[in-house]
Amino acid sequence: MFRQIQALQAVARRSISSSAVRQGNKVPHKQKLFQEDNGMPVHLKGGSADALLYRTTMVLTVMGVGYVVYELVKAAYPQKKE
Template sequence: MLRNVLALRQLSQRTISTASRRQFENKVREKQKLFQEDNGIPVHLKGGVADALLYRATMVLTVGGTIYALYLLGVASMPKKQS
């Protein structure tokens, strides 16, 4: 039992460390050049295809939700039929 606890403690200390195992290339300068470039594209679309798709999906959901809310308000404002 004690051996298992000590092994778990050692494993947890080994996996949670501040030292990075992989070194990633710093791409901040490239991203700064891309986003600061004056090419007429709005900044929220300069990220490429993924940004354009996210923007369009957001706009579709916003417009669709607004239309649906207005429809529900119209339905709620009509009196119910007496049968």
């Protein structure tokens, strides 16, 4: 019985300590990438995901400004009641 408990403890200890996958430190790589002088703006140095996020933000901003201007013009010239 004691031997079975020891075996169970060894299996439990092994699975807990080795279950996490070790990942390396990514900070030095990111620092090198973002500090590189290649003429790109820093908000686009992250790759295609950053470019997509930037373009989406710009499109939504322009659409929002257009909608606000439309509503202001519509409010400035009220509809005639017939």
